[in-house]
Amino acid sequence: MSKDKNEAEFIDDPHAPEVFADAATGFFHFNGNIRTTFESLRVNHSTAPGPVxxxxxxxxxxxxxxxxxxxxxxxxxxETQRAANSAPQANATIQ
Known part of the structure; x- marks a missing residue:
């Protein structure tokens, strides 16, 4: 497979940070860019029950x-994942 000389090589970095977000809170368009803010729920354990x-x-x-x-x-x-998960299993039994 020939590679286009303008196509950059993909390098998979196993040390790249991975982040979990509970929600995409906001979107903002400015200067040709879409800026997305992500949030996560955090609990303050200094009191019980701690506020979220x-x-x-x-x-x-x-x-x-x-x-x-x-x-x-x-x-x-x-959509692909939903379709794959809703398809009946070949060896599933129905009661």
């Missing part, structure tokens, strides 16, 4: 075309 707070854990900025491709790719992936 929504804490910003990160922001992702992407150019509009990349953000659109990301959104479409994510929706396609979710």
């Amino acid at each position: 707070h929504r804490v910003v854990i990160g922001r992702l900025n992407m150019p509009v075309p990349a953000a659109e491709a990301f959104a479409r790719g994510l929706l396609d992936f979710i």
Whole structure:
């Protein structure tokens, strides 16, 4: 398979950070970029029961075309997963 000379090589970094977010809280369009803010629920354990707070854990900025491709790719992936999970299993028994 020939590689386009303008295509950058993909390098998978096993040490890249991985982040869990409970929600994408907000979106903002500025200067040709989509800026997304992510949040996670955090509990303050200094009292019992501890209060729960929504804490910003990160922001992702992407150019509009990349953000659109990301959104479409994510929706396609979710639809594929739903279809695969709703298909009956070949060896499943029905009672």
